[in-house]
Each structure stands twice: as C-alpha cells, then as structure tokens.
Amino acid sequence: MTVPRQKPAQAKTPTYLYELPGHLIRRCHQISVALFHQECAAFNITPQQYAAMRVLADNDGVDQITLAGLAAINRTTAGELVTRMDHAGYLTRKDNPKDMRVKLLFITKAGLKLISNVDASVLRVQQKLLAPLNSAERKNFISYLARIADVNNELSRAPLRSKK
Numbered sequence: 001m002t003v004p005r006q007k008p009a010q011a012k013t014p015t016y017l018y019e020l021p022g023h024l025i026r027r028c029h030q031i032s033v034a035l036f037h038q039e040c041a042a043f044n045i046t047p048q049q050y051a052a053m054r055v056l057a058d059n060d061g062v063d064q065i066t067l068a069g070l071a072a073i074n075r076t077t078a079g080e081l082v083t084r085m086d087h088a089g090y091l092t093r094k095d096n097p098k099d100m101r102v103k104l105l106f107i108t109k110a111g112l113k114l115i116s117n118v119d120a121s122v123l124r125v126q127q128k129l130l131a132p133l134n135s136a137e138r139k140n141f142i143s144y145l146a147r148i149a150d151v152n153n154e155l156s157r158a159p160l161r162s163k164k
Contacts, residue, residue, distance in 0.1 A: 069161025
C-alpha cells in the first residue's frame with residue numbers, strides 16, 4: 001500500500017514556512033540575539049561569552065571541555081571564548097596538578113563584576129523576548145523548550161553535558 005504524498009502546491013503556500021517550528025525557533029533565536037546585543041552593548045559581551053562566564057561563576061576550576069559542555073557551546077568556540085576572556089582579564093588559566101596538559105579555568109574578580117553588571121540587562125532581554133506571553137504561557141513555553149532541548153540534546157553539534 002502506498003501512502004499518498006502531500007501535494008507540492010501545499011508546500012509552496014506563503015504560510016507554510018511560517019508554520020514550521022524549526023523556522024520559528026531560528027527566527028526567535030535571531031530576535032533573542034538582537035535583543036541581547038541591544039541591551040548589553042555597553043558591556044561588549046556576546047551571548048556565548050555570557051553563558052561561559054555564567055557557567056564559570058557557578059563551576060570555578062573546570063577545564064575548557066567541561067566548560068563547553070556545561071554551556072552547550074562547541075569546543076572550538078569555547079577555545080576562542082576562553083582566549084578572549086583570558087586576554088580581557090575575566091578569567092585565568094591554571095595548570096591542572098593531576099594532568100599538566102589540561103588547564104583549569106577560574107573566573108576573576110573583574111569577570112564576576114562584569115557578570116553582576118550584565119545580569120540585569122540579560123534579564124531584560126528575557127522579559128522583552130517573552131513579553132507577548134502571559135505568565136502561565138511563559139512557564140509552559142520555557143517547559144516545552146526545555147523538554148525539546150533535553151530530548152534532542154544528542155542531535156546538537158554542541159550538546160549540553162553535566163559536570164563530571
């Protein structure tokens with residue numbers, strides 16, 4: 001038994017693209033990044049740098065691979081972020097006494113101050129992004145996004161990893 005195919009004409013309707021969850025998620029990501037840059041321009045920080053520093057603030061002394069996993073950032077990007085944040089004085093790298101090939105990362109006082117200053121702006125980004133939703137819708141939306149991300153974690157090029 002053959003399954004009838006959808007008519008190609010349906011795929012060409014103007015609204016088809018705008019009903020695809022992947023397309024809508026991508027658009028929301030673009031909006032989120034634009035809001036982040038708008039709100040955080042004075043701090044000269046990217047969303048990925050913020051995520052990495054936020055992770056380090058809660059997990060001081062992890063290695064770069066663990067940082068990448070905890071922030072769900074690919075390893076190459078994490079390496080670039082660590083180098084930039086080290087040069088900016090927001091973190092320091094120290095030898096791991098158990099494995100001299102591995103550097104441990106520590107957030108500096110300047111890094112903690114930056115995170116403290118940026119947090120209010122990042123909160124405003126989240127509020128603006130979710131402004132079209134009421135309180136209950138926001139809670140459900142976050143729950144649905146978290147579930148989608150969790151169930152599909154291994155499909156990501158930069159999966160979220162828990163601390164070893």
